[in-house]
Amino acid sequence: MTVLWAFDAILAATVLAVAAWTIVARDTFAAVVGFVAYGLLLALVWVRLAAPDVAMTEAAIGGGVTGVLLLGAAARLRGMAPPPADERPGAALRLGAGVLCTAIAAALAATMFLLPDPAPTLAPEAAANLPATGVGNPITGVLMAYRALDTLLEKVVLVLALIGVWSLAPDPLWGGIPWPQHRVRADDALVFLARLLPPVGIVIGVYLLWAGADEPGGAFQGGALLAAMWLLAMMAGVAAAPAVSSRRLRLALVAGPAVFLAIGLAGWALADAFLAYPEAWAKPLIIVIEVALLLSIAVTLGLLVAGPPERSPPR
């Protein structure tokens, strides 16, 4: 036990140190690298807290997708002149932001310590009713059955976020192609990786979705992996980035929320409540929703990282 205790202590200290370093790093690129390392370390923390589903999401989203997003932002900022002195936030504003963040962190920490012991929990009830959903992984049960409304709204928010990113495009490029044209040589190492890795990554992504019914995994983790494979192919120039006006692309974007919503509405007729599943059909319906969600999540995350259109749409 003491070895594990020492491991936890070192892990916690490292997470705090990397977090502090990420904040104080002056170079944007170094700060982003620190943020990615922070995300991966946080994933290890979730593993130690016996939450492998959260760990996978943290590694894929916190370390992977957000990391690429921030790297892109850092690369764009690099070419720009630093803002003039009068546009920089003043000392009072920075101090205020620091005080506000510290207060929020302190309030969260205090809440953690003031929780009654044992903390109020619905876990036993969730576990007891899990067989009715037909899935074996309680996380998937909560996401797709007990709190399906939250999951549905979360996917809608993802699509809204993408619309927000697209709306940053200048008018003539609306509906155009994201991602600047890269000049990558055909013998580049990146091209080799983009040809070698996607078949493996796609199989693992689909496996994560399928295994998510009974073991850690699910549509989000699988979708993030598929998005990563797509981004790799686009970065290496192996796959062309699609125009955002493409009808097929938009169908793929809304497929997940639309299927989710349709099955949710059918719940009124079949099971007396919005987003309720008839018991005999619970598992097949959940799988249909998750497959549609996998597609939409992969496309949405990929396009979020690809950013607003930068080339004019094809005529």
Place this chain on the structure above:
Amino acid sequence: MTLALNIFSVLAIVAGAIFFLAGTVGLLRFPDALTRLHALTKADNLGLGLVVLGLLPRVDWPLGALKLVVVWLLVLVAAATVSQLIARVAQRTGPAS
């Protein structure tokens, strides 16, 4: 038999840890980007390979073992590609750092 396997595991994992340590020291001490990459790839490839080798007798056969080996191979491919990319940027920007 168990004792022999345990000794094998400990030896392989310790050897892997030594490669990680050496790689980290190299990363911190070597003078420029290319030599630092050289130190790092030894840690990634050999260090992780030895750790995986040491863990093989301790996981389910064959699926668990296969997963570990696949993890090692994926890290090899990713590390090789990333060090190529970093090395190219380092070469283009010159030996400044």
